[in-house]
Amino acid sequence: MSHTMTIHLRVWRQAGPEARGRFVAYTVRNVNSNMSFLELLDVLNEKLIHNGDDPIEFDYDCREGICGSCGTVIDGVAHGPQRRTAVCQLHMRHYNDGDTIVVEPWRATAFPVIRDLVTDRSAFDRIVEAGGYVSVDTGNAPDANTIIIPKEELENAFDFAACIGCGACVAACPNASASLFTGAKIAHLAGLPQGKPERKERVVAMVKQMQIEGFGDCSNHAECEAVCPKGISISAIAIMRREYIKAKISP
């Protein structure tokens, strides 16, 4: 069953990285409750284009909650009110007729706004480049199952590998810290035999890069875990700190 409603939006509009931004109010009528939030923006954009205005820029790719491209802060919460849901999977049935929704880009110095709701998240790529990988010799692909990993260890590592790199953790953090993202990578790789040989260089290099990128320091507010579309636990951050202590004690 679907129904239609009228939704008021206040959307952050910013013409470019250096431009001054501001909120612009829009009203969208006949919003179908089965639409996703991004489809609501699509409908609004069609109208804007039709009227000769610039459409609202926002990032997305899969619209299935798996790629990590999308992300806006909705009424003060990264990815909006639905728990463990990326904004592309947020549906309008969670809203009521006449609601006003405030839409903002991720706010962090390390994620500068490119335009409207689109931010530059390449800082995350550089954190990964600093050590969030496993070095392998080239040649033939290794045979499957040559390294046996106990199921529990595998599951734990996979819980951290579920990170889609959307940046909601940074957006929601009162300090704009990237600790959950970085911690998830470190916890994922340190939990697997393939990742263990480089664990010490990895944690030191990735933590350093996090600092170079201008993210804030973690104050353990745990807001990141609450907004993470994959529900990644802040135990990743605790693991990052343990790894860091071990790496510093015996480099």
Add this chain to the structure above:
Amino acid sequence: MFKKLYQSPVGKKIATGITGLGLSGFVLMHMAGNLQYLVGPDKYNEYSHFLISLGPILWLVELGLLVFVIFHMTLGINIWLGKRKARRVHYAVTASAGSPSKKTVSSRSMIYTGIIIGVFLVIHLLSFKYGTYYETMVNGVVMRDLARLMHEKFQNPMYAFGYPAVVLLLALHLRHGIWSAFQSLGATRPSISPFIYVIGGLTGLGIAIGFLIVPLAIYFGIV
């Protein structure tokens, strides 16, 4: 080594956690010590005399505490300044996504409760440790009469109510601080984190209650 620790996002947290836990341990002992006043002024004076007579050992502990306080405060301020740089444009609307978030009044006010406690610490040392030196004799031993000073100070409502107000802010600080210290040292895992959080909060509250009993009891003439 210190400089590096000071710059690293993880190193800062580890240092804040260690100093925070050390200072928490101190306030816990201080609170327990104060409660001896309820047994009697002589008992309290004997206890303080015992501490004073430790001499160099006490100075060493005091020096250690001073270093911890300085580190803890400068790191806290450094992290707070860093956070302001890390987000220059603020959100028009801020909210919390709710559990499992631990973003609370406690966690968001650490810098303010911390600064108030820091200022209080100076006033507190001036009014007691460096306050009027009375003497008394307990069991034939001449010693400092701190109990008298305490009794005198807490007749003043400014002290009798200001002091409990600050220790309640301390409880707020510890509610987030104790759990946060364990998390910063990597000493948590999902199964025990909620437990540490609750114990941390209760410890903070317990410390505050222990501290505020004596001034209020003195003011209301109970002891």
